[in-house]
Amino acid sequence: MKKWSYLLIGMLFGVVVATAGSAFADQIKSLVGQTVAGEYTVKVNGSALAENAIVVDGKAHVPLRAVSDSLGAGVKVDGKTIQIDTQTSVESSVETKEPKKNAQLESENSQIYTQNLKAMITSTEGDKAFWERLLSDTENSQVKYNKRIEELTNLPASKDSVTQETRKKSLAHAQDMIEENNKKIAEYKDKISKYDEDIAKLEAQLAASNK
Template sequence: MKKWAYLLGGVLIGAVVATTGNAFADTIKSLVGQTVAGEYTVKVNGSELAENAIVVDGKAHVPLRAVSDSLGAGIKVDGKTIQIETQSSAKSPVETKKNPQQESENNQVYTQNIEARITSIKSYKSFWENSLKGAEDSLVKQNKRIDELTNLPASNDPITQENRKRSLASAQETIEENSKQITEYKGKIAEYDEKIAKLEAELEASNK
């Protein structure tokens, strides 16, 4: 439950950074305290988005910025209204020349969208980094516990022997679980690093 709370926090942070103004204020208020029931990979025309969708209160919430970017649509927040324009609707049928100012504004919006997505993904990565640290700390603690139990003076008391045996088994079980978690968390962090690197490369290319 705690992990999902952090994750939901990351989604909300990403939503706030990805937009301006108070357009997401009502959504945030309605999601605070809700349980994230699941997480889905989002693909647009076969391409996987960097951010995942989440399920809260039986409803799926998708990353709007990432979806609009993948479709080549422009997104603008005006007060509590989110305006989305496709490339075809954004242009007049009789328009034949490019507007330098409009082109510059579009490039700025595109850059801001990428920066917002990077910030959002970094919040996901931060969650898994915190989880990794917790698992590593627990692993160190359990290894120390095993050393302490192993070095205790021998005892002929059956109850004491049984208690030590159970404690050793419990510590070993926790170590195995921690090891699995560490491998999993490192894998997720590597995935987010790859996504961030890809977006940063896009950002660098757009600024040239």
């Protein structure tokens, strides 16, 4: 009998450890010495608690601390009032999950930002490569026209008027093409320089995002 009396007192005083003159003092005194008629297994959401409920004087008494802990509820003793607050656990859970959610969202946004930067760098490098090919073709053409002018200039003089006119037109055409190519080369180099600047800026942004 003493064993059950001590057990009963321990269960009912789960949240009021070593507190003299508690809110349950009178009730506990009235129960001491009474017969424990039986006990029940207490399950919370399908899981059994380590401590059982007991039946005394036709009433079931459950282990408050064990039940509140399993429900994630906060238990507070205020004078003669025991306050059980289920919102404490919910708010705490929300506060815990919210930073994780924000951190995950920030990580995903960072990954998207990084991928976009890489895609922009690849696209800009592709555009730059296009103008580099044009520049290379134009410079090769320039070499050919310079060589053509050199050949026409070094040809032996001819007394034939038709030959002279043909050489004159060929020389003028080569000179015109060289002048036109010089303009294209300057234009292409300017475009490539701007692409280099854009790529450098994008790479700097990418490096900063990876820190």
